[in-house]
Amino acid sequence: MKTALTEMLGIELPIIMAPMFLVTNTDMIVAAAENGVAGCIPALNFRTIEELEAGIKDIKSRTNKPFGINLIVNKSNVLAKKQLYKCLDLGVNFFITSLGSPEEVIRESKKHGIRVFCDVIEENYAKKVEDLGADGVIAVNSGAGGHLGNIPASVLVPTLKSKCRIPVISAGGVGSGAGILSMLALGADGLSIGSPFIASTESGVTPEYKQACIDYDAEDIVVTTKLSGSRCTVINTPYLKKIGTDQNLFESFLNKNKQLKKYAKMVTYYKGMKMIEKAAFGATYKTVWCAGSSIEFTKKIEPIQEIITRLKNELETAKENLNKVVG
Ligand SMILES: Cc1cc2nc3c(=O)[nH]c(=O)nc-3n(C[C@H](O)[C@H](O)[C@H](O)COP(=O)(O)O)c2cc1C
Structure with missing residues (x-):
């Protein structure tokens, strides 16, 4: 598949495994990368700058495929600056910024050729980060897990596509191949998928949390x-x-x-x-x-490779089904 996101990051599928506070770990990032998806890990999942450095080095020693770091750029994150400059130093493929102003992240990343995607929930902010030089927006919709937006994907994605020149990556509510196809049909250049990966074998959260994603x-x-x-x-x-x-x-x-x-x-x-x-x-x-409503599609605890293979197979079936309807 070719979209602006696959081209930009050099990945097989137009999917980012979304950053999830406490949930995403280095094993998940490596597994996603090796299966054609670019994973992104919150810098805050490492308690110290030393742990962040060790984590990035660990990922790089196990895969040469792209991965990203999520930076919370508001005042609540007192480590933001140190995290940014450590990542720039070590080299990562992209950042996802959330909360606060991404200005410094964008400016400094440009010097290093690192892509920056910014979380947005509406048009005005999307245009603002585009003007600052962001490489893409993560359109967090009202179906997203974690801190959700107010606008459904069916409205948010086409709106941002028509108002912005940079790629739009849809975040929220997708846990099936048909869901992926629907976002691409709305015009999304890619998807950021989180909740369906919580119950992955690689994730370090308790078996009870994973089981809850199956049972609920x-x-x-x-x-x-x-x-x-x-x-x-x-x-x-x-x-x-x-x-x-x-x-x-x-x-x-x-x-x-x-x-x-x-x-x-x-x-x-x-x-x-x-x-x-x-x-x-x-x-x-x-x-x-x-967790978000896309845990609906989580039926068992399984390796990330199997989650991605399922999504790929479902995407093929969804394409065939759509072809039957629209020819
Ligand atoms: C458990 C959990 C933790 C999250 N933590 C973060 C975070 O630290 N930073 C961030 O930018 N987004 C965070 N998010 C939002 C995701 O990056 C992404 O926007 C969301 O998972 C997309 O919706 P989905 O879960 O339906 O795929 C989190 C989401 C979940 C479910």
Whole structure:
């Protein structure tokens, strides 16, 4: 297949394995790369700059195929600058930026010939990052796992395609070959797929989290503001039902207070991330598992190679089925 994304990164399939906080690890990146997909790992999945360096070196020693690093570029990430310059030093193929301004990342990456894709949820911001020199936008739609957008892919992708000159990569809600074909039909130059890889053999999260991706379906995904202060998708486990998805009166009072807002957000974020971390890696009754509705298509824990082979086979079937209908 040839799209602007496959050409830009030199990959077989127009797919990025999306960065997932705590979930993505170096084994997943290598497996994706060796199977024609470019994986992207959040820099924050490495606790220190030394660990980031070791991780990048590890990936590079096991594959020479492209991979990317996800940088959170707002104030919450105090390591952002160090992460950026370490990656530039060691050499990575692309960055995905989320939150905050990607200006410095784009400017510095250009000097090193590194591609930069920026998360966007609407047109104005997409045009802004295009003007800054981004190589593409990751169009995060309302079906995405993690911090989701507000606009469905069927509207967001064609809108961005008509307003931007740079490639548009659709993120959210795709876990089947037919889903991939539908995004390409909307005009997407590629896809960024996350949730369907959570239950991969290579992922380091607990077997319980992986099993939850199999046992729960699209209808069990709810949006909560309790974890980071921003809207985020989680599996509606009994524990989640108990704590609810809305901030309590005290939390929303703090969030509305001009002076306290900033600190309240920081505390919510810190507590939420700790809770997600505990649930991802240890046995706890506080089952706060982040995932999107595309876990609907997760039927077993399997190696990334098999997930990608399934997507490829389904894509062929979807093309044949479509041909029968439209000729
Ligand atoms: C568990 C989880 C963690 C995520 N963490 C991040 C992150 O650290 N940085 C980021 O830019 N996006 C993050 N995302 C969003 C994904 O990169 C991507 O946009 C999303 O997975 C696409 O929707 P999908 O899950 O339906 O494929 C996360 C998504 C999930 C499900």
